[in-house]
Amino acid sequence: MRVLVVTAVAAERDAVCAAAGPYTAERLPGGYALHRPVPPVDHSPGPAPVALDALAAGVGPAAAAAATATALTAAALTGEPCDLVVSAGIGGGFAPGAPLGSVVVADAIVAADLGAETPEGFTPVTELGFGTVAHHPDPALVRAVAAAAGALAGPVLTVSTVTGSAGRAAQLAARHPGALAEAMEGFGVAEAAAAHGVPVLEIRTVSNAVGPRDRAAWRIGPALTALTAVFGALPGALRATTSLGAAPAPQPAPSARRTP
Numbered sequence: 001m002r003v004l005v006v007t008a009v010a011a012e013r014d015a016v017c018a019a020a021g022p023y024t025a026e027r028l029p030g031g032y033a034l035h036r037p038v039p040p041v042d043h044s045p046g047p048a049p050v051a052l053d054a055l056a057a058g059v060g061p062a063a064a065a066a067a068t069a070t071a072l073t074a075a076a077l078t079g080e081p082c083d084l085v086v087s088a089g090i091g092g093g094f095a096p097g098a099p100l101g102s103v104v105v106a107d108a109i110v111a112a113d114l115g116a117e118t119p120e121g122f123t124p125v126t127e128l129g130f131g132t133v134a135h136h137p138d139p140a141l142v143r144a145v146a147a148a149a150g151a152l153a154g155p156v157l158t159v160s161t162v163t164g165s166a167g168r169a170a171q172l173a174a175r176h177p178g179a180l181a182e183a184m185e186g187f188g189v190a191e192a193a194a195a196h197g198v199p200v201l202e203i204r205t206v207s208n209a210v211g212p213r214d215r216a217a218w219r220i221g222p223a224l225t226a227l228t229a230v231f232g233a234l235p236g237a238l239r240a241t242t243s244l245g246a247a248p249a250p251q252p253a254p255s256a257r258r259t260p
Helices: 010-017 061-077 139-149 166-175 186-195 220-239
Strands: 002-007 023-027 033-037 051-056 084-093 103-111 115-118 121-124 152-158 181-183 200-209
Touching: 002 010, 002 061, 002 220, 010 033, 010 051, 010 084, 010 220, 051 061, 051 220, 061 084, 061 186, 084 103, 084 186, 084 220, 103 139, 103 186, 139 152, 139 200, 139 220, 152 186, 181 200, 186 200, 200 220
Parallel strands: 002 051, 002 084, 084 200, 103 152, 152 181
Antiparallel strands: 023 033, 033 051, 084 181, 103 200, 115 121
């Protein structure tokens, strides 16, 4: 089973690679460096091993979508298509649902600020008659990975501007009830995966609270360590799960609604 793990920055990619190493770097079109595990000789019976390819795509949904699409296309052209794409990294957690140090597996990957401002408030792009604002990973896969990682399951919001105030945090929480985390790449990764018909997950380890930017309170090191632990547990969860198949059709986010 071949899994493409897409992170924003090299530190997140290296945390993923630390779960399985050693890795070699393979150059892709566009200058991307795909880190692929050196495959061990495995003669044991049972399911095929899980290979975690890791790619640092850059920050934001556009960079994430471009890099993911490039990697998926390259994999298909070499006759080794990916079975799953995972958007992964550290992120902000919405209090009190996802405190510092927690792990979140997205049951909805939501474009939280894709739409228009109107006199009545924010209108998601779906209400304007375009596109989609959410991807919903396979529920059985979400449950299996969350159980293996000791993680919470809930919506993860993709934003192009990181939240830096209590007011915006409250707006997002009201617009998307139950949201657990905020990051910048998941929806872009999911869009590319859907275009290629590949299932997708998003996994975030919480390094800071969504709201006012208090850098002294951030816990980036522990969040990266937690990311390594998650990807140490992921292969076992995937081998035990038989629900990998065609990517589900995108659905509107239940929480995407207008707010004053």
